[in-house]
Amino acid sequence: MKKPPIIWTNVLFFSLTFLAAITLVPWYGFSYGYTSTQWIAFVGCMFYAGLSITAGYHRLWAHKAYDVHPVIEVIFALGGAFALQNSALHWSSDHRIHHGQVDDPIKDPYAATNGFWYSHIGWMLRDYQGEQYGNYSNCRDLQKNKVVMWQHRHYMKLVVATNFGIPLLLGLMLGDVWGMLLLVGLLRLVLSQHFTFFINSLAHIWGSRPYTEKNTARDNGFLALFTYGEGYHNFHHIFASDYRNGIKWYHYDPTKWMIRSLAAIGLASKLKRTPIERIEKAKAETLMNKTQGRLAKLPLAQDKLTLLQSEYDLLLKKLQHFCALQKRVLEIKRNKMMKQCEKSALMTQYHELEAAWENQKQAWLALNARLLKASFS
CATH class of the missing domain: 1.20.81 (Receptor-associated Protein)
Known part of the structure; x- marks a missing residue:
């Protein structure tokens, strides 16, 4: 079977950003150094981008696990562009297909049954979706959402504005533009993307399956530490509409805690919880x-x-x-x-x-x- 054509834009983007992150970031650190304030800004931006994906793209829009105030939707939409993982509409469409066709080597966009490399990043390096790319018929509800469609229409503008604007602004505030471009711009982008990708790959390979063995999804508390609580993936795949992934009080799930906090101050409602x-x-x-x-x-x-x-x-x-x-x-x-x-x-x-x-x-x-x-x- 002939392989789909390579998407060279994606290959170059992922390759160059990764190489730059593992060379330029440490070089600048050894040559000029990063302050503790810069590292705090880096961690804050990591959480902003990551939680925009987990709480926004994933649990809010893809699974409709809760409702949220439009202002929070805008914050998530901007953070999603900052994370650079495609628009919320496209991301949610892919993810709904993944849940409906999980582990199907053809229909699941990032099927773990095709191996670690494919499910982690390989699925984005070739045109596997073909004519299906841009078919959002499974997201008619999101096509009625003004914030989602605003972000979708202006996605690339928002990507440029957030991925250059936020690091530049922080750099000017802290007196080190290049340092912030490297930490908050480059390193944050590469890490936040691969942390999300680990859910598609490692969370379907490494861990336990206490809730179902009908798919490859695993619960992994260690992965939850890097994915803002998304590591409890076996639970999620059987109870996808639950706003929680980690259901125990001691499960590290900052996404759950943030959603619950938003509900406590009246900015989120209708939190779905599995009996x-x-x-x-x-x-x-x-x-x-x-x-x-x-x-x-x-x-x-x-x-x-x-x-x-x-x-x-x-x-x-x-x-x-x-x-x-x-x-x-x-x-x-x-x-x-x-x-x-x-x-x-x-x-x-x-x-x-x-x-x-x-x-x-x-x-x-x-x-x-x-x-x-x-x-x-």
Whole structure:
């Protein structure tokens, strides 16, 4: 099969900016030095560009995980141009195709099944999309968004204005234009792009799959440190409309924290959050399938499979009872008419069901661990 033609503009751009970043930036640093203030400006601009992609392009526009005030949309649109990863409309269109056709070597724009290089950057170096490039039929909702379409129409102007204007302005303020052009202009651009690209590549290769094994997406807490919380990719691929990627309080997800902060001050609303019942069911089903697959290869495994199924059914039953009561508790908290004694009785029942479910979950996890260990011995 003949390969599509090379897009030389992209090849030269990615090659030259990378080479310049690994040569000119350290050379200038050794020759003239960078101040701590310049490094603070660099980190601030990294976060601005990165969060504009994760909170704006990704969770707001591609997945509609929440709504936001138009002023914040403009800030994201400018930051997206600063990140130089195509317009929000084009980026979102590609990303929606990726989720709909994930891992398909032909239809997924950056399919991980085509290898690390392809999913990281190779997909942008040849004209793989062909006539499909510029087909935004899957983004009719975004074509009605004034900010998205304004950015799309003026994208290249905004790219030039932000990628030269912001470093120049900071350089004039700090008295070192060349230093800021190299740090905030060049190094920030290269790093912010490749950090995003790691989600398409590494996050589909390296990590765990606790929520689904139906695609290559992985959860990787280490990658989350460099991608503003996007490293919890296995969760994201099954619950894409959730405004969170890291769902635990200790998961590093500054994108989630920023969205939540915007909501707290009235600049964001309608934050979509996956019910705990769906999340726990997905985890239980994934582990169940994994353990069943291992046990099925062993002789005389029927008794173990029967026990596994019994514990699995009991887990789901207790989870269902707990979540049903949890919904009722939330409704009652909104209804202040219930008597205090009735509330106390209900909360006692709630905590009992929660404990029963947690105990069953621990028993379920222990059983799986024991059976999986036995399958290897």
